[in-house]
Amino acid sequence: xxxxxxxxxALNAARTAAGATWGQIQHNFDKDINAVIENGANIEILLxxxxxxxxxxxxxxxxxxxxxxxxxxxxxxxGEVIAQNAINAAIDVLWTAVKAAxxxxx
Amino acid sequence: MSADGGIMPPPAFRVRGSRAITLFSxxxxxxxxxxxxxxxxxxxxxxxATEVEKEIDALLQEQRNPVRGSDLSxxxxxxxxxxxxxxLHALLTRAQSHENNNETVSQVEALxxxxxxxxxxxxxxxxxxxxxxxxxxxxxxxxxxSIIRSENAKKAGR
Numbered sequence: 001x002x003x004x005x006x007x008x009x010a011l012n013a014a015r016t017a018a019g020a021t022w023g024q025i026q027h028n029f030d031k032d033i034n035a036v037i038e039n040g041a042n043i044e045i046l047l048x049x050x051x052x053x054x055x056x057x058x059x060x061x062x063x064x065x066x067x068x069x070x071x072x073x074x075x076x077x078x079g080e081v082i083a084q085n086a087i088n089a090a091i092d093v094l095w096t097a098v099k100a101a102x103x104x105x106x
Numbered sequence: 107m108s109a110d111g112g113i114m115p116p117p118a119f120r121v122r123g124s125r126a127i128t129l130f131s132x133x134x135x136x137x138x139x140x141x142x143x144x145x146x147x148x149x150x151x152x153x154x155a156t157e158v159e160k161e162i163d164a165l166l167q168e169q170r171n172p173v174r175g176s177d178l179s180x181x182x183x184x185x186x187x188x189x190x191x192x193x194l195h196a197l198l199t200r201a202q203s204h205e206n207n208n209e210t211v212s213q214v215e216a217l218x219x220x221x222x223x224x225x226x227x228x229x230x231x232x233x234x235x236x237x238x239x240x241x242x243x244x245x246x247x248x249x250x251x252s253i254i255r256s257e258n259a260k261k262a263g264r
Contacts, residue, residue: 055230070213087141
C-alpha cells in the first residue's frame with residue numbers, strides 16, 4: 001500500500017466533500033496527515049531493516065488506515081456542524097421575517 | 107349556496123383560505139423544527155475517551171520504559187487489554203445511545219479495531235517490538251484526540 005498516495009487521496013476526498021465549508025473547519029488536518037505519512041515511511045524502514053515482521057508492518061499500516069478513517073469522520077462532523085448552523089440560522093431569519101410580516105410578537 | 111343552505115365563499119377566497127392553512131402549518135413546522143445533523147455534545151463521552159486513552163498509554167509506556175524485572179509478555183499484559191476492551195465497549199455503547207451520531211460510532215469502532223491490531227501484534231510476537239511502540243502511541247493518541255475534537259465540535263452546534 002502506498003500510504004502517501006492513499007493519504008493525499010483521502011485528504012482531497014475530504015476537501016471535496018467539505019466543499020465551501022473546508023475553509024471554515026478549524027482543525028489543521030495537514031499536521032495529522034503528515035504524521036500518518038511519516039509513520040508510513042518509518043514502518044517501511046523498520047520492515048526493510050528487519051526490526052519488524054511483514055505481518056507486524058501490515059497490521060501497523062492497517063492501524064494507520066483506520067486512523068485516516070477516524071480523521072475523515074471528524075471532517076464530516078465539522079462540516080455537518082457548519083451546515084447545521086447555517087441551515088438553522090436561515091430558519092431563524094425566515095421565522096423572524098415571517099413573524100414580522102404577520103405582525104406576530106417577536 | 108352550499109348543501110346546508112349557507113353561502114359558499116367564492117372559489118378564489120377558498121383557495122386563499124387553504125393557502126393560509128398551508129402557510130400556518132408551514133410556520134408551525136418552521137418554528138418547531140431546527141435541523142439537527144449531529145448529536146448534542148456529550149461531556150461523559152469525552153471523559154470516557156480520556157480515561158481509555160490513559161489506560162492505553164499506561165500499557166504502552168510500560169512496554170516502552172519498563173521497570174527492572176517487569177514481565178512484558180502478552181500473557182502478563184492480558185488484564186490490561188481486557189480492561190481497555192471493556193472501557194472501549196462502554197464508550198461505544200455511550201456513542202450508540204445518541205441519535206445522529208454515526209460518525210462518532212464509526213470512530214469508536216475503528217479505535218476498537220486498532221487496539222485489537224495492537225493486541226494481535228503483542229500476542230504474535232509475545233512482546234511489542236520496541237521500535238513500534240512510539241508509532242502505536244502516535245496512532246492511538248491521534249485517534250482519541252480526533253474523537254474528542256469531534257465531540258467538542260458539537261458544542262458549536264446550534
